[in-house]
Amino acid sequence: MTIRALPLLACLLTLVACDDMNDQPRYDDYEESSLFSDGKALQHPPEGTVSRSGPVEIAALQTRPPMDRALLERGKERYAIFCVPCHDPAGYGNGRIPSRGFPAPPSFHSERLRNVDPRHIVDVITDGYGVMYSYAGRVPPRDRWAIAAYVKALQLSQDAPERLLSAEDRQKLAEARP
Numbered sequence: 002m003t004i005r006a007l008p009l010l011a012c013l014l015t016l017v018a019c020d021d022m023n024d025q026p027r028y029d030d031y032e033e034s035s036l037f038s039d040g041k042a043l044q045h046p047p048e049g050t051v052s053r054s055g056p057v058e059i060a061a062l063q064t065r066p067p068m069d070r071a072l073l074e075r076g077k078e079r080y081a082i083f084c085v086p087c088h089d090p091a092g093y094g095n096g097r098i099p100s101r102g103f104p105a106p107p108s109f110h111s112e113r114l115r116n117v118d119p120r121h122i123v124d125v126i127t128d129g130y131g132v133m134y135s136y137a138g139r140v141p142p143r144d145r146w147a148i149a150a151y152v153k154a155l156q157l158s159q160d161a162p163e164r165l166l167s168a169e170d171r172q173k174l175a176e177a178r179p
């Protein structure tokens with residue numbers, strides 16, 4: 002065998018080794034097993050285990066945290082990570098992912114979405130909506146509320162009544178008007 006053939010041989014050996022991995026011993030859920038004293042492969046979780054989808058998570062989903070600066074800052078950060086790729090930083094739905102062919106999300110600034118309760122946004126993050134998949138596995142309940150609060154703030158930012166502006170901003174607006 003020439004030295005040149007050695008890398009090829011190494012590759013082939015690796016492939017053979019990989020093939021063995023397809024056929025490893027494992028248990029199916031309800032199979033018998035001599036590993037545990039009750040003879041079952043599937044074991045109860047240890048006492049005191051708290052389920053991630055149990056009462057704690059449900060309570061956190063039902064309790065709307067008080068709106069404060071810290072919640073909004075958290076929501077802004079999480080929104081940037083999980084939602085901006087599709088919904089874009091201002092919430093018009095012109096993110097990078099739709100620009101590459103994923104169905105375009107609706108703008109958060111439509112009449113209908115401007116009027117939704119924050120709970121609807123929490124529900125969309127939890128369950129998904131149409132072609133948008135659920136973010137429940139990546140965004141814990143409190144963060145869902147934080148993101149919902151931030152989306153409401155984004156909506157206000159694009160549709161603020163004039164009376165909410167500072168005197169200085171109102172002045173600038175008046176000057177900018179033709």
Ligand code: HEC
Pocket residue numbers: 080083084085086087088098103104105106107121122125126130131132133136140148149152
């Ligand atoms: C991969 C792209 C993508 C990401 C990321 C994404 N969305 Fe969406 N979202 C969509 C699409 C597409 C729709 C429209 C779905 C439909 O109508 O079938 C949508 C719809 C929505 C709606 C409107 C629901 C309604 O009542 O019409 C809300 C609210 C929303 N998304 C919130 C979020 C939030 C909050 C995040 C971040 C946690 C997020 N989305 C992340 C793609 C995305």
